[in-house]
Amino acid sequence: MKLFNNxxxxxxxxxxxxxxxxxxxxxxxxxxxxxxIDETTLEQIEEILxxxxxxxxxxxxxxxxxxxLLLKEKDRSIEKLKDIIKNExxxxxxxxxxxxxxxxxxxxxxxxxxxxxxxxxxxxxxLAYNFKKADLKVTIGSADTFRAAANDQLEIWANRAGVDIIxxxxxxxxxxxxxxxxxxxxxxxxIVIIDTAGRLHTQKxxxxxxxxIKRVINNLLPYAPNEIFLVIDGTNGQNALYQVNEFEKYxxxxxxxVTKLDGTAKGGIIFRxxxxxxxxxxxxxxxxxxxxxxxxxxxDFVEALFD
Numbered sequence: 001m002k003l004f005n006n007x008x009x010x011x012x013x014x015x016x017x018x019x020x021x022x023x024x025x026x027x028x029x030x031x032x033x034x035x036x037i038d039e040t041t042l043e044q045i046e047e048i049l050x051x052x053x054x055x056x057x058x059x060x061x062x063x064x065x066x067x068x069l070l071l072k073e074k075d076r077s078i079e080k081l082k083d084i085i086k087n088e089x090x091x092x093x094x095x096x097x098x099x100x101x102x103x104x105x106x107x108x109x110x111x112x113x114x115x116x117x118x119x120x121x122x123x124x125x126x127l128a129y130n131f132k133k134a135d136l137k138v139t140i141g142s143a144d145t146f147r148a149a150a151n152d153q154l155e156i157w158a159n160r161a162g163v164d165i166i167x168x169x170x171x172x173x174x175x176x177x178x179x180x181x182x183x184x185x186x187x188x189x190x191i192v193i194i195d196t197a198g199r200l201h202t203q204k205x206x207x208x209x210x211x212x213i214k215r216v217i218n219n220l221l222p223y224a225p226n227e228i229f230l231v232i233d234g235t236n237g238q239n240a241l242y243q244v245n246e247f248e249k250y251x252x253x254x255x256x257x258v259t260k261l262d263g264t265a266k267g268g269i270i271f272r273x274x275x276x277x278x279x280x281x282x283x284x285x286x287x288x289x290x291x292x293x294x295x296x297x298x299x300d301f302v303e304a305l306f307d
Contacts, residue, residue: 019267125157141180
C-alpha cells in the first residue's frame with residue numbers, strides 16, 4: 001500500500017541547485033565545448049563525477065556503460081550521452097522496496113536512527129506530518145533520552161504535525177518504546193514512529209541500547225519494527241557512507257532518509273551510497289519547513305539535477 005507521494009518537482013529542482021551546479025552544469029559545460037564525443041570527453045566527465053562524491057567505482061561503471069552503449073549507437077550526439085548518463089544514474093538509485101503494509105500490520109512501527117546533528121528528530125516530525133496528511137493516526141515515541149533538548153524539540157514538531165506523542169519521564173529509552181506501543185494499541189494508531197538517541201556510530205553501548213529497544217518492541221509486536229530508517233546528513237559527503245557502514249554492523253537498515261540536500265553541493269553521495277549499499281532511499285530533506293521532507297523518486301531526483 002503506497003500511502004502518499006509527497007513530491008514537489010519545482011521545489012526539488014530549486015533546492016538541489018548547489019548539487020546541480022557542482023555536477024551536471026559542469027558536465028553540460030564540458031560537452032558544449034566538444035565538437036564530438038571521444039575518449040577525452042568521457043575522461044573529463046569521469047573526473048567531474050569522481051570529484052562530486054559519486055565515488056571512483058560507481059563513476060567507472062557509469063563511464064564504462066556509456067562507452068559500451070555509444071559503440072552500439074548510430075546517434076553519438078551530446079544529447080545522447082546526457083541521456084545515457086541520466087538513465088544510468090536513475091538505475092543506480094532505483095532500488096526496489098516493499099510499500100507500507102497497513103492492512104496486515106497495525107500499528108505499523110518505524111524506528112528512526114542516526115547520529116547527532118543529522119536532522120533526525122526534525123525528520124521524525126516531518127514524517128509524522130506526511131502520514132497525518134494521508135489521514136492516518138500517528139503516535140510518536142520520544143525515546144531520545146540521551147539528549148536533554150530532544151524531547152522538547154520533538155514535542156514542538158508533534159504539535160505542528162498534529163499527532164500524539166509519548167514523552168515519558170525516564171532515562172530508559174526502551175521504557176519509552178514500550179509505553180509508545182501500548183498507547184498506540186490503545187488509541188488504535190495506524191503508524192508508530194519512535195525517535196532514538198542520536199547515537200554516535202563509535203559508541204558501542206548506545207548501539208547495544210538500540211538493540212534493546214528493538215527487543216522490547218518485538219516482544220510486544222512480534223512483527224515489529226516494520227522499518228528501520230537511518231537518517232544521514234547530505235552535507236557530510238563520504239562520511240555519510242561511513243555512518244551507513246557502521247550502523248549496518250548493529251541493525252538491519254531498511255531505508256535511508258537523506259537530509260539537508262538544499263544546503264550542499266555534495267548530493268552526489270546519494271548515488272555512491274545506493275550503488276555500494278543497495279539500501280533504498282525513502283525520503284529526502286530539501287528544507288527546514290514541515291512540508292520539506294519529500295518522498296524520494298529516482299526519476300524526479302535525477303531529472304531535477306539535469307533539468
